[in-house]
Amino acid sequence: MLNFIATGLVVSGVGILVCSVFPIWKLMALLPREALRQSWYVLTALIMIFIIGYTAYIGVFWGAHERLANLVVPGIFFLGACFVLLVNYLSLKTTRDIQRMPVLEQESITDPLTELYNRRYLDRCLATEIDRANRYGISLSLLLLDIDHFKRINDSYGHQVGDVVLAELAQVIVNSVRTTDVVTRYGGEEIMVMAPSTPLETAVDLAARLRETIERESVDVPAKLHPELKELRITVSIGVASFQDGNDHETLIQSVDEALYRAKRNGRNCVSTVRPATTQP
Numbered sequence: 016m017l018n019f020i021a022t023g024l025v026v027s028g029v030g031i032l033v034c035s036v037f038p039i040w041k042l043m044a045l046l047p048r049e050a051l052r053q054s055w056y057v058l059t060a061l062i063m064i065f066i067i068g069y070t071a072y073i074g075v076f077w078g079a080h081e082r083l084a085n086l087v088v089p090g091i092f093f094l095g096a097c098f099v100l101l102v103n104y105l106s107l108k109t110t111r112d113i114q115r116m117p118v119l120e121q122e123s124i125t126d127p128l129t130e131l132y133n134r135r136y137l138d139r140c141l142a143t144e145i146d147r148a149n150r151y152g153i154s155l156s157l158l159l160l161d162i163d164h165f166k167r168i169n170d171s172y173g174h175q176v177g178d179v180v181l182a183e184l185a186q187v188i189v190n191s192v193r194t195t196d197v198v199t200r201y202g203g204e205e206i207m208v209m210a211p212s213t214p215l216e217t218a219v220d221l222a223a224r225l226r227e228t229i230e231r232e233s234v235d236v237p238a239k240l241h242p243e244l245k246e247l248r249i250t251v252s253i254g255v256a257s258f259q260d261g262n263d264h265e266t267l268i269q270s271v272d273e274a275l276y277r278a279k280r281n282g283r284n285c286v287s288t289v290r291p292a293t294t295q296p
Contacts, residue, residue: 021080022073024089028096029069032062035100038107045110062099069096126200128178129185137199137207141264144211148258155258156218157271158208160188160225163250163283165204172247175240177204180249183234191228192221207271215257215288222253222286230284250284257288 039059043052069092080086124136132140148155162168162184169177181204189198192208201207208225210218233246254274258267270289278287 017080017083017086018078021086021089022077024086024093025069025073028089028092029066031093031096031100032066032069035096035103036062038100038103042103042107042110045107045114058103065096065099129182129200129206131185131189131206132197132199134199134201137197137201137209138264140197141209141267144209145258145262145264145267147211153212154214155267156210156213156215157256157267158210158218158222158225159201159254159271159275160184160206160208160251161253161275161279162204163252168247168249172236172241172244176236176244176247179236179240180234180247183232184229184249184251187229187232188225191225205275215255218255218257219286219288222255226251226253226284226286252278252283253286254278255286255288 036059039055039062043055046052046055072088072092080089124132124139126133144153144155147153162180165177165180168180181200185198185200185206188206188208192198192210195211196213197209197211199207199209208221210221213221230248230250233248236244236247238245252275254271254277256267256270256274262270274287274289277289278285281287
């Protein structure tokens, strides 16, 4: 009976060691460079040596386990194999988690519909840029775009068509601004452009170009969403505000909101500006 238990422990250990090689192979496939895999090749070789040693132990000590104390070594072999499997599995899981971190980070700061940055990312970047502007006297401007009569589009053609309009508008804006500008979905049908190192006059020119481009472009509507509507034209109202010494995050956002409301009151499809009042100490 003791011989049967001892053999079972060692044979199970061999099986576990064999299984422990598979997580290593998967882990090495995830590693980008050959140099990073060398240590895992060594570990694989050591596991193969252990497997040979376990197998040799069975042959050499077959039938030699007559006392309970003789089960200590087979038990250690079995637990050692479990340890190797656990370490390899955790190494694989950790590697996968590390590789997923940039993806999760990107998902946390990205709007899934438009693939623009979201409000959380805007707040983070805006705080950084305001600090730089205060410290070094660098200009900073915000553009807030709102689709004119967007509710009418949703009511007339459905929310799926509205989603297409938002997604295509986002791409038009991204393709029209600098790579240093931060384009975010501010909320609903509003899109914010943060333009670092950009004075008010330059930001107004950018807003005017954006307005003209958006008015000129047409949105292609998939036939499955609306068979009778092949394309749709939209216009936007744009508010522009510029940073001044002493402004904070809330003041600048409030100013660009006010500028957007002015553009809407002025008949929409236009650009309006406002300079935020300096915050008193």
